[in-house]
Amino acid sequence: MEITFLGTSSGVPTRSRNVSSVALRLPQKSEIWLFDCGEGTQHQLLRSDLKSSQIRRIFITHMHGDHIFGLMGLLASTGLAGAKGQVDIYGPPELKDYLNACVRYSHTHFASRVQVHPVQPGVVFENDQFTVTCNPLKHRIPAYGYAVTEKDRPGRFDVEKAKALGIPPGPIYGDLKKGETVTLEDGRQVSGKDLCEPDEPGRKFVYCTDTVFTENAVDLAADADVLIHEATFAHQDAEMAFERLHSTSTMAAQVALAAPVKQLIMTHFSPRYAPGNPIRLNNLLEEAQAIFPNTCLAHDFMVYEIPRHRD
Amino acid sequence: MEITFLGTSSGVPTRSRNVSSVALRLPQKSEIWLFDCGEGTQHQLLRSDLKSSQIRRIFITHMHGDHIFGLMGLLASTGLAGAKGQVDIYGPPELKDYLNACVRYSHTHFASRVQVHPVQPGVVFENDQFTVTCNPLKHRIPAYGYAVTEKDRPGRFDVEKAKALGIPPGPIYGDLKKGETVTLEDGRQVSGKDLCEPDEPGRKFVYCTDTVFTENAVDLAADADVLIHEATFAHQDAEMAFERLHSTSTMAAQVALAAPVKQLIMTHFSPRYAPGNPIRLNNLLEEAQAIFPNTCLAHDFMVYEIPRHRD
Ligand SMILES: [Zn+2]
Numbered sequence A, B: 001m002e003i004t005f006l007g008t009s010s011g012v013p014t015r016s017r018n019v020s021s022v023a024l025r026l027p028q029k030s031e032i033w034l035f036d037c038g039e040g041t042q043h044q045l046l047r048s049d050l051k052s053s054q055i056r057r058i059f060i061t062h063m064h065g066d067h068i069f070g071l072m073g074l075l076a077s078t079g080l081a082g083a084k085g086q087v088d089i090y091g092p093p094e095l096k097d098y099l100n101a102c103v104r105y106s107h108t109h110f111a112s113r114v115q116v117h118p119v120q121p122g123v124v125f126e127n128d129q130f131t132v133t134c135n136p137l138k139h140r141i142p143a144y145g146y147a148v149t150e151k152d153r154p155g156r157f158d159v160e161k162a163k164a165l166g167i168p169p170g171p172i173y174g175d176l177k178k179g180e181t182v183t184l185e186d187g188r189q190v191s192g193k194d195l196c197e198p199d200e201p202g203r204k205f206v207y208c209t210d211t212v213f214t215e216n217a218v219d220l221a222a223d224a225d226v227l228i229h230e231a232t233f234a235h236q237d238a239e240m241a242f243e244r245l246h247s248t249s250t251m252a253a254q255v256a257l258a259a260p261v262k263q264l265i266m267t268h269f270s271p272r273y274a275p276g277n278p279i280r281l282n283n284l285l286e287e288a289q290a291i292f293p294n295t296c297l298a299h300d301f302m303v304y305e306i307p308r309h310r311d
């Protein structure tokens, strides 16, 4: 699971940071899931190592323009991935109406079959490899955080060990691989579990934006490998954070600490922390690290590989 | 009058060309008018020498996404120019409904006062310096070409000559500047016209996209200094041009020749003319120049100053 940040600025693009979008490349698959799609996301994809044609699912946190204004352009430009070129989009209930209105006024024909799924708290998607859940955050308009939980991988079946025990290869290996107990022709009983390495625990990716500090983010991020959390403001600008229902660096760190998570990546920075402002993004980093040391700052095109849980 | 091309690709952005937008900087004013606003126009402005805060008017040719999907983001990001930060937008009747829908779904508060004016063929704007007219083009959906005509500048009043004739400075100079004939105290009659340099003819800028060849473009472009005309396809791809109601290089040149205009700048190129395709953009240029020599190809961030008509 590989994360690529496509936009890390809040509200407006700057020369070095675009508005929100994060790509998640799935393991062993040429499939990408996108989280938010601010204006210019398709342009950022062109400049990245990702192929926008591989986008299979798009998860939208909330309806503010800096999180959705790139969606129409992306969908119009790209024949997207999956069976019959389908893309599934998950987001607040108004998302479907918004896209329908845009399609109608702009006479757009999507290059892919687009299906929009309104989300509710809980499971929003599940297949044999992943479960995606969402939880409401605390913003000026309804906003949802998303958690992608990889299912545990069954441990590798040890063929050599099976052969050494004198078990002849055949359909019986299939049962043993599933961990079942089988009776051999000579009467011996063998448990597949003894022939399999332990399961490899799945990984967990969590994306929380836009929001002020909320226990719902803590719950969603429980035991995550990576938490991407917005940190629009520095700690000393907390008043603005409360007023606009955004987070400070220290709120992001509090969520990471309470969850807890393994790694916090902060993003969605206010463009105010630019030369001329005595506060710099490094100050946000230091503030967060004082609470949760394993914190870093996202930047556009930053790639983060979530490590597997091999023993 | 200075033109800056912000996007010169048709349909989709490429790594080197964004989708449609052209900026026109007005003379002696820190005021910019924008023609079309594809996705990423605000990003292109950040990378140009133009300040998006100076945009005062935006003219939209038609409702296809590659001409309008940057509008919401631009309006949301920028406190625009003019009295009380107002921006006036001109375009097809559906434009207002589209923007209203986007504003509603995305909970956007514009940084400026935005007024949308549906256009009809004829004059769409006029002040003491400029007249803007539009004419319907021939595209899959209603599309309008725009002409900006600068009014003639009154010739400079020759104060030295007036003094040499023994005309005493005073309110009389005002009448003479307007070209009126006045009677001096000593009975002499003096015509202001003899004391003024000849009027400087205004310039004319014309923007025609998206369209297949149409006489309406020829009419609109009559005697223009600069015609910006789409040339999505090469001459040998004319079948696609007729099918999709776009222009070939040779159609653009025919319009320039028939109008006639002083300079043709072609834009809105299909991304197909890239390495791998035996046809290159230089072929489109040669095809057009065979018909209308004074032709060039636009590229992103190209700046073209329309020369003044000083004698
Ligand atoms: Zn927001």
Ligand SMILES: [Zn+2]
Binding pocket: B062, B064, B139, B210
């Ligand atoms: Zn079009």
